[in-house]
Amino acid sequence: MTLTGTIALCILAAYVAGALWQKVRLGITLHQALLYLPLKLAYRIDDSRMRDARKAEAPVVYVVPHQSRLDPALMLSLLPEDTLHILDEASARSHWLEPWRELARTIVFNAEHVFVSRRLVRVLKGKGRLAVYLPDEVEPDVKAFRLFRAVAHIAHRADAKVVPIFIGGSRNLPFSLTPREKAPRKWFPRLTIAAMEPATISELMARNVTQPARASNALFDRIAEARFCASDPRRSLFLAVRDAALRTGASYPILEDPISGKLSYRKLFIGARLLGLHLASVTAPGEAVGVLLPNSNGLVATLMGLASGSRVAAMINYTAGPAAVTAAVRTAPIRIIVSSRKFIEKANLDDIVAAAEKGSARILWLEDILKQASIMDRIAAALFWRWPVHAQDASKPAIILFTSGTEGSPKAVVLSGRNVVANAMQAEARISIGKDDLLLNVLPAFHSFGLTGGIVLPLVAGVRLYLYPSPLHYKQIPEVAAKLRPTIMFGTDSFLVGYARTAKNDDFSSLRFVVAGAEPVKADTRQVWRDRFGAEIIEGYGLTEAAPVVSVNTATHSRDGTVGRLLPGMKMRLEPVEGIAQGGQLQLQGPNLMLGYINPESPGVLQPLGEGWHDTGDIVTVDREGFITIAGRARRFAKIAGEMVSLGAVEALAHALWPEEQHAAVAVPDKRRGERVVLVTTAGEADASQLRQFAKASEASELILPHDIIKTAELPRLGTGKIDYGAVRRLAIEQLGSGEAAA
Incomplete structure (x- = not known):
């Protein structure tokens, strides 16, 4: 009994020491560390980014794609204890999750009311923290995407920072929410937690290069970045x-x-x-x-x-x-x-x-x-x-x-x-x-x-x-x-x-x-x-x-x-x-x-x-x-008398008139105007006047009308199927030199 007791005490001491190390390393409470340690050991979790995620200044919304029944346990163990977790009904009622639910405040997910509730905005404006679990879908349907809009709306109204968190490998757990035929199961996969740097919805929207993006799209893209980072793209x-x-x-x-x-x-x-x-x-x-x-x-x-x-x-x-x-x-x-x-x-x-x-x-x-x-x-x-x-x-x-x-x-x-x-x-x-x-x-x-x-x-x-x-x-x-x-x-x-x-x-x-x-x-x-x-x-x-x-x-x-x-x-x-x-x-x-x-x-x-x-x-x-x-390619623009003309637009016009045929537009030197556009086409009935009338009826600019039309049985192509524009241009210059272009 003495030996057994000693061994038990040693194991207990080692367990407590391990939990204390997790507490110090991650900045979590001892209660959280005691419940997190077995998960850390079983799944060899890479949690190096979670310390920074915890430090995110409130108000903050942690957005977690919900891949498995284990995800809430991990987040309850790792996120600050004052975080309000919005759980789905199964997680809110699971008996095995009860010890982890004691670590923080939780409310039951209600798709009809929870994300439009003013209560959540008040929580955030009061320097609060939310953890939201969204459906794990790379391409969410219309119903699921409403949740992205709702979360983005709440975060935007409260001017809260958003921290997407993705648990790589979670979808392969035995208790994954993804159907077995879509994701293979493994008892103890290595898990990688990717947490993005905090950013407000306004900051994410401003990343669009021309004008502010839609809030929902900005949030969706940020979550996709977290998904990508969790995949460990650094491997050979x-x-x-x-x-x-x-x-x-x-x-x-x-x-x-x-x-x-x-x-x-x-x-x-x-x-x-x-x-x-x-x-x-x-x-x-x-x-x-x-x-x-x-x-x-x-x-x-x-x-x-x-x-x-x-x-x-x-x-x-x-x-x-x-x-x-x-x-x-x-x-x-x-x-x-x-x-x-x-x-x-x-x-x-x-x-x-x-x-x-x-x-x-x-x-x-x-x-x-x-x-x-x-x-x-x-x-x-x-x-x-x-x-x-x-x-x-x-x-x-x-x-x-x-x-x-x-x-x-x-x-x-x-x-x-x-x-x-x-x-x-x-x-x-x-x-x-x-x-x-x-x-x-x-x-x-x-x-x-x-x-x-x-x-x-x-x-x-x-x-x-x-x-x-x-x-x-x-x-x-x-x-x-x-x-x-x-x-x-x-x-x-x-x-x-x-x-x-x-x-x-x-x-x-x-x-x-x-x-x-x-x-x-x-x-x-x-x-x-x-x-x-x-x-x-x-x-x-x-x-x-x-x-x-x-x-x-x-x-x-x-x-x-x-x-x-x-x-x-x-x-x-x-x-x-x-x-x-x-x-x-x-x-x-x-x-x-x-x-x-x-x-x-x-x-x-x-x-x-x-x-x-x-x-x-x-x-x-x-x-x-x-x-x-x-x-179009910058090289696929012709500069004619100071105007930039898209050769792709020339091809699109020709295709609209002769849709069953193949067309390629190229620019060739022109002594008077610098360059001129030549259309090389397989359309045997191609006619410059017909194309001009079609362009006028389509309200297309006269600038995209080709100067010359050359007919050929087949366009030169590369092995990849793409048009070989170098060969097309050589063909055009050769044909124009021999006077066979149609005016």
Whole structure:
């Protein structure tokens, strides 16, 4: 008995000592510390930001997305004891929560009355504190969004500071409020509490770059920032995907392609380790290794193998032509390229291989690497798949992508692992996706949209991914969709138009939404997908330098004709442009912005972006709700007799008159007026006088009428589906020189 008593006293003393340490460390009461300590130990909680949240000067409103039954217990333990907690009925009545409810004042949530009660405003004006638990929805419906409006209204009236608090990992607890099919369960996940700096609603509204934002939108965006911060975007690409595997389940079938079939996370990482070890034996850490592969399981395993070995994956655009491939190999520079004999043979890319070798690169074939792996190598990979081949540093280069070169020579864009993972987490904080989704990705991985959105995002979010090797198979892709029944798809306007032409009405009917980028989505494209397939196209905006997503529309925050609202964690400003009255040139900051460029003139030399703003070169406008509208590239404006003319507006006018055709407007030199606009179109019946009459009837400015019209059977396009404006401009100059333009 004496020994048992001694042991019990030691345990009790250790427990009290631990509670006292939490009290001192966080500034909470001893009663709070005694109840918080077991939660801290069980879930290894990162609560480093809570001390500052407690210090927020009253009046203050703590806004907590309610993900699990544990959340109120954590907040009652960590927030100041004079905070009034507004609990839902289940939390207010739960017997197990009773000890924690004794820590502070609580009232029962009443959706009909509590948020319009003047009592809450009086509490805040009396230097009080509120803790409000809102529904945990990335894209809240109309009813849920009323609560955001109510909370913002109360905080605004009381001039109270708002502190959003998000508990990362809470939705994966056994007592999560998210349906099991959307969020995998884990008994003891590591929790991360993200608390944003205090700010009033007025201060949040003033962050909009043109005019004060709506209070509800300002609050919603601030909560999205907290959600993003809790996701730990500082992890390397390998560790982010590995953590998703441990959270979702190593045996979960995460990946599939038409040739190799399905791969679980475990099998993916086993293959990645085999590849990573081999590539590590012939390359150095930080070295750029070329990837010349189509969308496939082998591509993803190669990417993860390079990430595991801290090598840089340089994505080769095999549709850009031999000259561009040789330039890319020399610019990076690249000694080793990973490819597949079957792919090269089937795609007839011998000239691309020759171009790579001309740039002094050596090809390593996936088939040979896998054959060389011994039984012991495979056993070791199966045992140690969780661990990377080389030490990880998320701040170092991880991916090299090459800009599309639509208006000039392609540049090498260098992205860190942190850039890519952060961008995926930013998108997940804005778009509602989950374990019950299936994403069909047809966009190539050498395109930043296809890489981050179509591969990295589903891998780190635990979303099943089906990779199709080419976006150009307009007949086969609808058939694949009809068989797979995907819920999400990525694409560009050009590709979506092509799929709609060949698809049956039920081929894409399973889609919840389609994320479109890379080029503007035409109104009739959006309407066709709505009417025929019941699928909503949510348009976004991005650039390779931003890894790439910058803004996106969502189900609850969407406006046709815009590219949505800025992702959480990013800042923007508009620089005035001479000759343009509304909007300005968009500049950005954010954790997803690249490390810098490598220019062909200085191979292998990184020109860092630094801590400043990145100039996108795009002219945009921003409305009160934060929706961004792209007016066009700064280079996509022509200066005619001192007036700035949007080439995008010229194309829009032509498309409105000839909607079934393709159009591209370019500016060419003009001795008298500086520049003149040329419309290159596939419309065989295109006529300048007809376009002039249509513009007059549409009350469009005469400034956007093209000086010349050139007809062609097909517009030049890049492998990504975007119009190759460099080639269009060369075509226009050539045709005008030969006198074949229509006046």
